[in-house]
Amino acid sequence: MNCRLMKGNEAAVYGALMGGCTHFFGYPITPASEIAQAAAYYFTASGRTFLQAESEISVINMLYGAASAGARVMTASSGPGIALMGEGLSYLAGARLPAVVIDMQRAGPGLGNIWPEQSDYNMVVKGGGHGNYANITLTPASAQEMFDFTKKAFQIADTYRMTVCILSDAYIGQMMEPVEISGPVLHGQRKEWAVYGDKASRKNLISSIYMSAPLLRKHNEDLQQTYLQVAQDITDYEEISVADAEFVFVAYGIVARICHSVVQALRQQGIKAGLLRPKTVFPFPTAALGAIADRNIPLGVVELSNGQMANDVDLAVKGRVPVFRYLTMGGETPTVRELLTAVKCDLAESKKGGPHG
Amino acid sequence: MAELIQRFGKAQSFYDGYTRKGIEIETTHYCPGCGHGTIQKLIGEAIDDLGIQDRTIFLSPVGCAVFAYYYYDTGNIQCSHGRAPAVGTGVKRTVKDAVVISYQGDGDLAGIGMTEIIHAANRGEPITVFFINNAIYGMTGGQMAPTTPLGQITQTTPFGRDVARDGRPIGMVELMNALVPPVYIERCSVATSQGIIKTRKAIRKALQAQIDGIGFSFVEILSPCPTNWGMSPVKARSWMEKEMTHHFPLGLVRDTISSSTGKATSIPYPYLDDAQLVELLTGSAAVPLLKDDIPQVTHKVKIAGFGGQGVLSAGELLATCGMTEALHVSWLPSYGPEMRGGSANVSVILSDQEIGSPLVDHPEVLLAFNGPSLDLFEPKMVSGATIVVNSSIIQRQVERTDVNVYYIPATDIAKNEGLLSAANVVMVTAYLLISNALPLETLVRCIPLVLRKKSFLDTNIAIVNKTEAYVKAHPMEKQ
Numbered sequence: 001m002n003c004r005l006m007k008g009n010e011a012a013v014y015g016a017l018m019g020g021c022t023h024f025f026g027y028p029i030t031p032a033s034e035i036a037q038a039a040a041y042y043f044t045a046s047g048r049t050f051l052q053a054e055s056e057i058s059v060i061n062m063l064y065g066a067a068s069a070g071a072r073v074m075t076a077s078s079g080p081g082i083a084l085m086g087e088g089l090s091y092l093a094g095a096r097l098p099a100v101v102i103d104m105q106r107a108g109p110g111l112g113n114i115w116p117e118q119s120d121y122n123m124v125v126k127g128g129g130h131g132n133y134a135n136i137t138l139t140p141a142s143a144q145e146m147f148d149f150t151k152k153a154f155q156i157a158d159t160y161r162m163t164v165c166i167l168s169d170a171y172i173g174q175m176m177e178p179v180e181i182s183g184p185v186l187h188g189q190r191k192e193w194a195v196y197g198d199k200a201s202r203k204n205l206i207s208s209i210y211m212s213a214p215l216l217r218k219h220n221e222d223l224q225q226t227y228l229q230v231a232q233d234i235t236d237y238e239e240i241s242v243a244d245a246e247f248v249f250v251a252y253g254i255v256a257r258i259c260h261s262v263v264q265a266l267r268q269q270g271i272k273a274g275l276l277r278p279k280t281v282f283p284f285p286t287a288a289l290g291a292i293a294d295r296n297i298p299l300g301v302v303e304l305s306n307g308q309m310a311n312d313v314d315l316a317v318k319g320r321v322p323v324f325r326y327l328t329m330g331g332e333t334p335t336v337r338e339l340l341t342a343v344k345c346d347l348a349e350s351k352k353g354g355p356h357g
Numbered sequence: 358m359a360e361l362i363q364r365f366g367k368a369q370s371f372y373d374g375y376t377r378k379g380i381e382i383e384t385t386h387y388c389p390g391c392g393h394g395t396i397q398k399l400i401g402e403a404i405d406d407l408g409i410q411d412r413t414i415f416l417s418p419v420g421c422a423v424f425a426y427y428y429y430d431t432g433n434i435q436c437s438h439g440r441a442p443a444v445g446t447g448v449k450r451t452v453k454d455a456v457v458i459s460y461q462g463d464g465d466l467a468g469i470g471m472t473e474i475i476h477a478a479n480r481g482e483p484i485t486v487f488f489i490n491n492a493i494y495g496m497t498g499g500q501m502a503p504t505t506p507l508g509q510i511t512q513t514t515p516f517g518r519d520v521a522r523d524g525r526p527i528g529m530v531e532l533m534n535a536l537v538p539p540v541y542i543e544r545c546s547v548a549t550s551q552g553i554i555k556t557r558k559a560i561r562k563a564l565q566a567q568i569d570g571i572g573f574s575f576v577e578i579l580s581p582c583p584t585n586w587g588m589s590p591v592k593a594r595s596w597m598e599k600e601m602t603h604h605f606p607l608g609l610v611r612d613t614i615s616s617s618t619g620k621a622t623s624i625p626y627p628y629l630d631d632a633q634l635v636e637l638l639t640g641s642a643a644v645p646l647l648k649d650d651i652p653q654v655t656h657k658v659k660i661a662g663f664g665g666q667g668v669l670s671a672g673e674l675l676a677t678c679g680m681t682e683a684l685h686v687s688w689l690p691s692y693g694p695e696m697r698g699g700s701a702n703v704s705v706i707l708s709d710q711e712i713g714s715p716l717v718d719h720p721e722v723l724l725a726f727n728g729p730s731l732d733l734f735e736p737k738m739v740s741g742a743t744i745v746v747n748s749s750i751i752q753r754q755v756e757r758t759d760v761n762v763y764y765i766p767a768t769d770i771a772k773n774e775g776l777l778s779a780a781n782v783v784m785v786t787a788y789l790l791i792s793n794a795l796p797l798e799t800l801v802r803c804i805p806l807v808l809r810k811k812s813f814l815d816t817n818i819a820i821v822n823k824t825e826a827y828v829k830a831h832p833m834e835k836q
Contacts, residue, residue, distance in 0.1 A: 047628030061440035065447025176688035195432035197455025207435035261713030
């Protein structure tokens with residue numbers, strides 16, 4: 001077993017190279033800079049392409065160009081940089097180009113600070129750019145998953161011709177954990193739609209413009225069809241102690257790790273808590289949440305935002321069960337003790353037939 | 358129409374019918390008297406004559422030339438507004454034999470895309486940029502462009518371009534000429550037959566430079582827009598001669614093609630195959646998990662001190678020790694600006710169980726390297742916790758009575774061995790000895806895995822031994 005202690009940020013670069021990525025374009029930003037730094041070393045040393053661009057706007061357009069030419073491409077940034085990429089993400093979706101974009105979320109709005117938040121959820125999961133498009137969004141919760149998810153992201157991107165976002169956070173990126181560098185090395189295949197500058201691909205056109213409204217309508221409908229297929233194929237989540245639970249947390253990323261500890265602590269006190277951890281938030285684990293709601297089990301969304309994912313949980317359970325919200329903003333994370341106290345209080349209220357019951 | 362095509366010929370690299378256009382597939386979408394048709398035909402003929410139709414990837418901008426892909430039977434990529442040089446960078450660094458043509462208007466290149474063109478030029482990307490300057494936004498209906506002459510009336514300068522409000526028209530050729538890497542820079546005009554002949558030559562020269570792999574070339578072409586200038590095609594051409602060439606002087610500005618040996622070549626790093634790639638990533642630093650009988654422990658550790666005391670490395674060393682003992686481990690640092698300001702701390706968890714939260718809000722163990730760290734974390738420790746105090750630096754005693762404390766002059770022990778920076782090794786060694794968390798052999802085995810400067814290995818091992826001797830001589834007093 002090849003196991004190395006490394007940061008989540010570094011693990012992403014290892015995963016990318018093992019996943020067949022050949023081109024990394026980047027621009028520095030805390031807390032994602034280690035990804036560009038590790039890429040600068042490993043992409044260059046392995047004869048792949050690393051380039052530091054002049055801005056995130058250029059980065060996403062370099063991805064657009066290299067993806068047009070058939071390469072497996074990626075970048076990594078944090079909220080302010082991802083916001084600048086919004087137009088380019090929309091173009092990638094419109095032109096149906098595969099790409100991988102990592103967002104190590106920091107706190108906002110504006111310059112905010114460099115501590116973790118999960119407030120890019122709407123921007124990344126709901127689009128961020130213009131138009132009826134979506135990004136496949138994976139949510140790792142460990143350094144190992146930063147490796148695993150980044151590695152598989154390129155295959156998913158190629159299969160559906162979509163951007164795959166890795167929506168992570170500052171802590172998952174900065175934390176070191178053992179990471180198993182598991183093989184085999186994957187590779188992209190020649191794409192029949194790409195532009196290679198050769199005779200076989202000469203007739204190909206990469207474009208997102210459809211001047212005919214009926215054609216653009218069809219293009220949009222095709223995109224939505226792809227998203228439905230994606231939901232069928234790759235929705236992924238982990239359930240921890242859900243089977244016998246009387247209360248279930250919903251959380252992703254670093255917060256899911258904290259909730260895991262809270263679940264253990266609650267169970268030590270005789271409260272049967274569980275955790276549903278989405279590994280994909282687009283597609284969202286709607287059916288799994290619905291199944292829990294069918295059992296009439298209250299949910300608690302723990303999130304480092306103003307409730308952006310909690311809104312999706314509400315949509316999934318459609319008011320059938322109480323959905324408590326434990327929201328923290330500004331770069332702070334809730335402690336296990338704080339959550340323990342808050343959940344016990346809410347459960348007691350709920351049993352008394354309180355506001356949610 | 359067929360007669361005209363037969364009479365004047367059609368570039369092979371143009372489609373026979375413009376079916377992508379949808380309707381009226383025999384005509385272009387350009388207005389009567391527009392310069393785009395002339396220029397694109399010159400480019401099409403150059404593609405034919407240079408034999409590069411299969412290799413060409415044409416980048417359409419946003420602007421009137423957005424539909425260039427209607428016409429060129431080459432690889433086509435439609436780009437977002439102003440970003441074609443960045444897109445071209447991505448393309449060229451993927452397919453190095455492609456001939457990448459970035460065809461951009463004045464709003465696209467000199468307005469919204471100024472950053473991209475400057476940096477692509479400054480990297481010397483071996484692509485060819487044709488900059489079509491008609492001093493106005495055509496596609497959006499005639500608004501002011503960065504190149505609009507002073508006094509010119511447009512939809513957004515109804516009283517004329519005002520120098521105090523709008524600044525002066527930008528000379529892109531002159532800006533390009535301020536950069537070192539471009540190998541060919543010329544400004545032409547299609548106002549006259551003579552100008553068209555010169556433009557034809559410039560287009561071919563710029564493309565040939567790319568074919569020869571020599572570098573970045575830039576051709577600015579002044580072009581008429583009768584529709585948005587509100588002039589007849591004939592008057593538009595005389596206005597160009599009179600007004601535009603005054604602001605934008607024609608001529609060759611730089612041609613270093615013949616003296617260039619090609620783009621400065623990067624240090625070659627060969628493309629590694631799968632086995633070589635795995636070797637690069639896992640290499641000699643691969644850490645095998647050593648054993649199956651995993652110690653039944655959970656340690657939630659906080660290590661804190663000044664930046665430069667090796668606090669983060671101490672955590673890495675401890676976590677690596679845990680990993681080689683097949684424990685679950687996590688290492689979470691403070692990071693960012695505060696790291697450059699002086700204080701640093703790291704949370705390390707070692708556990709036989711899967712680790713939930715990697716945050717250590719209430720430490721079970723504290724390795725306090727300096728006073729402020731002790732002040733900060735002492736109140737947060739759980740009851741029964743262990744605190745290792747670097748007594749070389751920290752003058753005060755621990756105040757809490759419900760914790761175990763061990764005082765060790767870590768900085769002095771390290772200094773006596775001539776390696777002040779290894780106080781962190783003393784602290785970790787002392788902790789492992791007093792807690793019996795992991796065997797000392799594990800620590801000794803892991804130091805080389807974490808140590809950045811391999812020449813200090815022997816000194817580090819000596820410091821471990823000195824620390825062991827100190828701890829034996831000064832056993833911890835249990836509370």
